[in-house]
Amino acid sequence: MFDPLPESYIALLPEVESFLSQTVKLYINGQYVDSLSGETFETIDPSTGKRLALVQRGKAQDVDNAVKAARAEFDGGAWWRTMSPTDRSKCLWRLAELIERHGDELAQLDSLDNGKPLKTTRSVDIPLSAEHLYYYAGWPTKIEGSTIPINERGMFNYTLREPVGVVGLIVPWNYPLLMAMWKLAPCLAAGNCVILKPAEQTPLSAVYLARLTQEAGFPPGVFNVVSGYGEEAGAALVAHHGVDKIGFTGSSEVARKIVQGSIGNLKRVSLELGGKAPNIVFADADIDKAIVGSTWAIFGNNGQSCTAGARLYIQRPVFDRVIEGMAAETKKIVVGPGMNVVQPNLGPVVNDEQLTRILGFVTEAESGGARAVTGGGRIGGGLQDGYFVEPTIFVDARDDMRIAREEIFGPVVCAMPFDHVGEIVARANDTDYGLAAGLWTNDLRKAHALARALRAGTIWINTWGNTEASSPFGGFKQSGYGREMGKEAIDLYTEVKSVWVKYE
Ligand code: NAI
Ligand code: MG
Numbered sequence: 263m264f265d266p267l268p269e270s271y272i273a274l275l276p277e278v279e280s281f282l283s284q285t286v287k288l289y290i291n292g293q294y295v296d297s298l299s300g301e302t303f304e305t306i307d308p309s310t311g312k313r314l315a316l317v318q319r320g321k322a323q324d325v326d327n328a329v330k331a332a333r334a335e336f337d338g339g340a341w342w343r344t345m346s347p348t349d350r351s352k353c354l355w356r357l358a359e360l361i362e363r364h365g366d367e368l369a370q371l372d373s374l375d376n377g378k379p380l381k382t383t384r385s386v387d388i389p390l391s392a393e394h395l396y397y398y399a400g401w402p403t404k405i406e407g408s409t410i411p412i413n414e415r416g417m418f419n420y421t422l423r424e425p426v427g428v429v430g431l432i433v434p435w436n437y438p439l440l441m442a443m444w445k446l447a448p449c450l451a452a453g454n455c456v457i458l459k460p461a462e463q464t465p466l467s468a469v470y471l472a473r474l475t476q477e478a479g480f481p482p483g484v485f486n487v488v489s490g491y492g493e494e495a496g497a498a499l500v501a502h503h504g505v506d507k508i509g510f511t512g513s514s515e516v517a518r519k520i521v522q523g524s525i526g527n528l529k530r531v532s533l534e535l536g537g538k539a540p541n542i543v544f545a546d547a548d549i550d551k552a553i554v555g556s557t558w559a560i561f562g563n564n565g566q567s568c569t570a571g572a573r574l575y576i577q578r579p580v581f582d583r584v585i586e587g588m589a590a591e592t593k594k595i596v597v598g599p600g601m602n603v604v605q606p607n608l609g610p611v612v613n614d615e616q617l618t619r620i621l622g623f624v625t626e627a628e629s630g631g632a633r634a635v636t637g638g639g640r641i642g643g644g645l646q647d648g649y650f651v652e653p654t655i656f657v658d659a660r661d662d663m664r665i666a667r668e669e670i671f672g673p674v675v676c677a678m679p680f681d682h683v684g685e686i687v688a689r690a691n692d693t694d695y696g697l698a699a700g701l702w703t704n705d706l707r708k709a710h711a712l713a714r715a716l717r718a719g720t721i722w723i724n725t726w727g728n729t730e731a732s733s734p735f736g737g738f739k740q741s742g743y744g745r746e747m748g749k750e751a752i753d754l755y756t757e758v759k760s761v762w763v764k765y766e
Pocket of ligand 1: 459
């Protein structure tokens with residue numbers, strides 16, 4: 263099933279080759295610059311473990327320069343004070359078009375950096391990034407306040423919605439450009455100035471994006487990129503008093519550090535964190551669709567999604583059938599280098615650290631009595647230098663096991679039977695997380711009742727994984743605070759001002 267694929271890689275585009283051949287810079291105040299320390303770090307190809315490029319290692323001083331540039335632009339510049347909303351829309355729209363035009367280059371950069379198949383970045387990550395910008399390009403002309411009925415005579419009150427100011431965006435590696443765009447698009451549409459800190463595992467597309475913002479006509483200082491490590495560049499951004507807000511996607515562990523780090527100037531913080539989404543298959547579902555849907559609910563993007571359907575609850579009468587079906591589907595999945603000429607369905611996981619973490623969960627599950635019906639190990643052979651994991655389905659697991667409670671962020675699902683609706687709601691909700699949940703049923707009443715009973719920010723019924731720029735996304739409980747996408751994201755990146763006018 264996991265035959266090593268031919269060694270051959272898809273040829274790099276000339277622009278990608280030249281981009282990788284030089285040190286990948288920081289982007290501050292409209293210029294590509296080196297880090298002040300002159301230090302660099304490596305970004306690696308997870309399919310081979312080999313170095314892809316050297317990247318400038320931003321630290322506190324570089325963050326400080328980026329914040330100064332953003333501050334200068336925000337406090338005195340042209341971006342939102344004098345640029346009309348229509349002109350801001352045009353900038354965002356042009357950037358979306360440029361992303362489409364350079365889609366091949368961006369797709370190669372994200373596939374090389376993250377490992378995922380080129381066909382995926384080309385058909386999912388990059389087009390969705392452009393789509394996000396197209397959606398938010400429509401917003402600058404629609405960010406409105408309200409007029410408020412006031413009791414006091416002769417008093418007029420209205421609200422204004424204004425940008426928060428200088429915003430630090432810290433993003434993860436699972437969808438490098440797309441995760442950045444989920445934040446950037448609404449943040450820029452609202453008129454903020456930004457410092458983007460990409461994940462150290464996948465900084466390439468963010469740095470490439472900077473030149474496109476230049477071409478799209480963004481004034482210097484509006485968009486800055488400081489690559490570097492979380493504890494250095496990330497922590498410096500979080501602690502900086504010139505930063506008004508941090509938008510973060512990543513682990514709950516780092517989120518706690520961010521909340522702590524933000525207390526100095528009480529900056530705003532919004533958090534999109536992990537999950538352990540329950541995926542519930544009822545016996546009355548269209549079972550064939552549930553089988554395919556549940557397989558990809560977990561294995562899509564190699565399980566490296568905060569919404570991965572990682573806790574699979576199957577009603578007892580169909581348990582064996584669903585597991586057999588999913589095992590058969592899983593055996594069809596081809597895993598290989600994302601840039602291979604023969605395109606696999608899944609690539610490697612992102613790095614050695616994630617590989618070790620995932621395999622640790624697998625070993626622990628096995629020693630705790632769970633049984634892998636398919637998968638359960640690292641893929642060797644021709645793929646032994648990369649970080650390849652077999653898509654794994656566990657049965658004989660219990661709700662209290664670590665594989666059933668903690669976010670694995672890898673291609674590992676833990677399947678457990680259930681008997682009744684009443685039982686399953688309580689079990690599904692018995693988690694620290696609340697990002698997403700889903701169910702498969704043909705019973706309309708059950709579907710809508712569970713949509714309300716499940717405690718999560720997104721509910722999928724007879725489908726999985728859908729997101730669109732227009733629909734809000736975010737977590738209950740420890741899956742974070744704030745909602746991205748839709749008009750909610752405009753709220754997330756604006757402040758409300760109340761204005762009182764005495765006219766009598
Ligand atoms: P992470 O939370 O450490 O990294 C996410 C971002 O935060 C990166 O840009 C990183 O540089 C930055 N960061 C790290 N430490 C920081 C700090 N002290 N201050 C400011 N920024 C900091 O996630 P990591 O280590 O890459 O993955 C570990 C686990 O986190 C995964 O196994 C997964 O469970 C979870 N995770 C969840 C994601 C999600 O989308 N919900 C995305 C990435 C990871
Ligand atoms: Mg980390």
